[in-house]
Amino acid sequence: MLDNNSPEKSSSPAPTFWTLLPPHFLCLAPMEGVTDVVFRSVVKQAAAPDVFFTEFTNVSSFASEKGRANAIERLDIAGKTSLITESQENSHPPYLVAQIWGKNPAHFKETAAALKEHGFDGLDINMGCPDRHVNKAGGGAAMINTPELAIECIKMAKSATTLPVSVKTRLGYSFIHEYKNWLPLLLNEHPAALTVHLRTRKEMSKVPAHFELIPEIIKLKNQISPQTKLIINGDISDKNAAKSLAKKYPEVDGFMIGRGIFQNPFCFSEYQPSREELQELFLYHLDLFDKRAAELSARGSHYPYEPLKHFFKIYISGFDGSKELRSKLMECKSTKELRAILSTI
Numbered sequence: 001m002l003d004n005n006s007p008e009k010s011s012s013p014a015p016t017f018w019t020l021l022p023p024h025f026l027c028l029a030p031m032e033g034v035t036d037v038v039f040r041s042v043v044k045q046a047a048a049p050d051v052f053f054t055e056f057t058n059v060s061s062f063a064s065e066k067g068r069a070n071a072i073e074r075l076d077i078a079g080k081t082s083l084i085t086e087s088q089e090n091s092h093p094p095y096l097v098a099q100i101w102g103k104n105p106a107h108f109k110e111t112a113a114a115l116k117e118h119g120f121d122g123l124d125i126n127m128g129c130p131d132r133h134v135n136k137a138g139g140g141a142a143m144i145n146t147p148e149l150a151i152e153c154i155k156m157a158k159s160a161t162t163l164p165v166s167v168k169t170r171l172g173y174s175f176i177h178e179y180k181n182w183l184p185l186l187l188n189e190h191p192a193a194l195t196v197h198l199r200t201r202k203e204m205s206k207v208p209a210h211f212e213l214i215p216e217i218i219k220l221k222n223q224i225s226p227q228t229k230l231i232i233n234g235d236i237s238d239k240n241a242a243k244s245l246a247k248k249y250p251e252v253d254g255f256m257i258g259r260g261i262f263q264n265p266f267c268f269s270e271y272q273p274s275r276e277e278l279q280e281l282f283l284y285h286l287d288l289f290d291k292r293a294a295e296l297s298a299r300g301s302h303y304p305y306e307p308l309k310h311f312f313k314i315y316i317s318g319f320d321g322s323k324e325l326r327s328k329l330m331e332c333k334s335t336k337e338l339r340a341i342l343s344t345i
Helices: 037-047 068-074 105-118 132-136 140-145 147-159 176-187 211-224 239-248 275-298 306-315 322-330 335-342
Strands: 025-028 051-058 095-101 122-127 165-170 193-197 229-233 254-257
Touching: 037 051, 037 275, 051 068, 095 105, 105 122, 105 147, 122 140, 122 147, 122 193, 132 140, 140 147, 140 165, 147 165, 147 176, 165 176, 176 193, 176 211, 211 229, 239 254, 275 306, 275 335, 306 322, 322 335
Parallel strands: 025 051, 025 254, 051 095, 095 122, 122 165, 165 193, 193 229, 229 254
Antiparallel strands: none
């Protein structure tokens, strides 16, 4: 959180955890292959945000007999469905929101109905992912092009759960001006929170975020659904960047950090870790990785090693020889080999 002010009071007729958050709260963005139970625990160990989001889970997988086990695995929570208990991820704060995606309203309803028993504080619908495979399947940002279907999915999710339902989206699919019609449609459904990535799907992350549109988005939100919490995403690297935006746009309720976590896992604080502290956090990550691998193995599942390599640059960067050290680590095939190399530096 950015300051120690008292939480805002909401005009919402059904208060949720969103109403308990401080002004200008901070969130870790949902990221595929990144924000699973292990990495959320690592971030909490370093410096926790006010709100965590899971990786996104396909509602059609959750609704199918064949895909449900994998979907539930993606939605594991530390201390409840996972053996990773040290981080007490389910304690408050931070709060934990399950993010889901798809295009089948019935599957949204079925998934939403089941998620509360899994221990989540909220439910978020992904309508902004730019991945071409997700979009080809009609989900993520592709829902901007099927607004009637998108609204039906929101309605079905809300009808099936007492969890607060939020939405994450982009300004538009191809053109910036699409937000003028798209965001009001979403706001008319009165989501508990609306996260707006300030780019279009076409822009991906290749252009600067359109911060200049924040005043207009605030105006739309206040006119249509003042109780909805507005969260801004895109080019927000750390707590200090969020503080600067909060000073310029005080009516924004929260700020979401995504790629900034790869630059500094302590980005939700103003702390700059030492090389030794980053290495210690790396070892903690490896410990949790091994516990998760053992847990999934006991279930007859698998926690792949290769994706772990995506995290190396978080911990090994910015000092003489770091590139060469990462190259050595990339050749490793187990956490045992990683620890052996790390013990020599």
